[in-house]
Amino acid sequence: MHRPYNFCAGPAALPEAVLTRAAGEMLDWHGTGMSFMEMSHRSGEVVSTVEAAESSLRRLLGIGDEFAVLFVQGGATSQFAGVPMNLGGVGKPFAYVNTGQWSAKAMAEASRYGDVVEVAAASKELPCAIPEQESWASADDAAYLHFTPNETIDGIEFHWVPESQAPVVADMSSTLLSRPIAVDDFDVIYAGAQKNIGPAGLVILIVRRELYGRTLSSCPSMMNWEVTDKAGSMLNTPPTYSIYLAGLVFEWLEAQGGLAAMAERNRKKATSLYAAIDESGFYGNPVAVADRSWMNVPFTLADAELDKVFLKEAETAGLLNLKGHRSVGGMRASIYNAIPQAAVDALVEFMQDFERKHA
Numbered sequence: 001m002h003r004p005y006n007f008c009a010g011p012a013a014l015p016e017a018v019l020t021r022a023a024g025e026m027l028d029w030h031g032t033g034m035s036f037m038e039m040s041h042r043s044g045e046v047v048s049t050v051e052a053a054e055s056s057l058r059r060l061l062g063i064g065d066e067f068a069v070l071f072v073q074g075g076a077t078s079q080f081a082g083v084p085m086n087l088g089g090v091g092k093p094f095a096y097v098n099t100g101q102w103s104a105k106a107m108a109e110a111s112r113y114g115d116v117v118e119v120a121a122a123s124k125e126l127p128c129a130i131p132e133q134e135s136w137a138s139a140d141d142a143a144y145l146h147f148t149p150n151e152t153i154d155g156i157e158f159h160w161v162p163e164s165q166a167p168v169v170a171d172m173s174s175t176l177l178s179r180p181i182a183v184d185d186f187d188v189i190y191a192g193a194q195k196n197i198g199p200a201g202l203v204i205l206i207v208r209r210e211l212y213g214r215t216l217s218s219c220p221s222m223m224n225w226e227v228t229d230k231a232g233s234m235l236n237t238p239p240t241y242s243i244y245l246a247g248l249v250f251e252w253l254e255a256q257g258g259l260a261a262m263a264e265r266n267r268k269k270a271t272s273l274y275a276a277i278d279e280s281g282f283y284g285n286p287v288a289v290a291d292r293s294w295m296n297v298p299f300t301l302a303d304a305e306l307d308k309v310f311l312k313e314a315e316t317a318g319l320l321n322l323k324g325h326r327s328v329g330g331m332r333a334s335i336y337n338a339i340p341q342a343a344v345d346a347l348v349e350f351m352q353d354f355e356r357k358h359a
């Protein structure tokens with residue numbers, strides 16, 4: 001027997017092996033007689049665990065020393081402010097690519113700190129598509145160019161990286177660790193943990209150190225990347241248990257064969273789900289084929305009246321959290337690293353059965 005398959009967009013399913021290990025270590029971490037969450041963040045055990053998590057992440061993504069890896073708090077949303085506060089001190093506007101709801105939220109928050117310029121936007125007409133960079137306004141004279149490689153709600157994903165003279169900043173909350181990336185193509189990467197990394201609240205930041213010194217003078221110390229870096233992500237008490245758990249996820253990923261292996265699995269999972277949708281004539285996906293997300297697959301039923309029945313029957317079949325975001329309706333299957341092919345196969349089979357019964 002397996003647990004039900006959880007297609008939640010976040011907080012999302014974590015690898016069962018990681019949860020089992022954490023459960024086994026809960027009361028007595030490595031013979032200390034303490035839970036990891038009961039230990040001082042200044043203790044050798046915690047400091048070395050945080051360092052090991054960082055090293056593992058550096059190996060997975062191939063992150064060089066010119067980048068800091070920071071563990072911070074406040075969710076990805078806090079970095080919607082953190083980005084302009086850390087890079088906005090150069091007196092230039094902030095450039096944003098608006099491909100969906102998370103881009104829009106990031107832009108709205110940044111506009112509190114300076115002038116925001118939308119250099120490009122995803123098409124409003126169906127299918128939703130990311131315009132080619134040739135058609136964008138230039139961001140070269142901006143303080144930075146911000147984009148959202150994967151729009152968790154809209155299911156739109158960049159399968160390429162924009163180029164700019166300005167520092168390239170990416171909110172990778174729902175795609176980091178789903179595949180290898182060339183970290184060098186970016187200047188700042190941030191990601192809330194609750195999809196492919198670990199518990200909500202924790203944020204991973206990868207920052208090109210060269211960019212320090214562009215901070216707004218009003219930036220609080222807790223939001224200041226350089227200050228956080230100098231303090232080894234321990235300016236205050238960090239979310240130690242979340243970092244420990246993220247470290248277990250990184251270890252698990254390395255044991256699976258790293259990000260190339262995950263990419264292969266994720267591509268297969270997404271391909272089989274999109275194929276089922278496209279071949280059905282009953283289900284639909286609103287995104288242009290080239291820009292479809294590997295992680296979040298929104299889909300609609302031919303008759304929205306059937307949505308409730310679909311969700312109820314899915315739940316009975318052990319397929320949980322398929323309801324689309326409250327702002328868009330329909331369905332969404334989030335198929336992060338911890339979701340096996342078997343879960344997608346079960347979903348596809350369920351969808352085909354449902355179509356036979358209700359079409």
Ligand code: PMP
Pocket residue numbers: 009010074075076077078102148150151152153171172173174192193200201
């Ligand atoms: N950016 C993206 C792309 C997201 O998917 C989310 C959360 N779903 C956020 C930002 C916000 O993250 P948090 O709730 O951790 O602030």
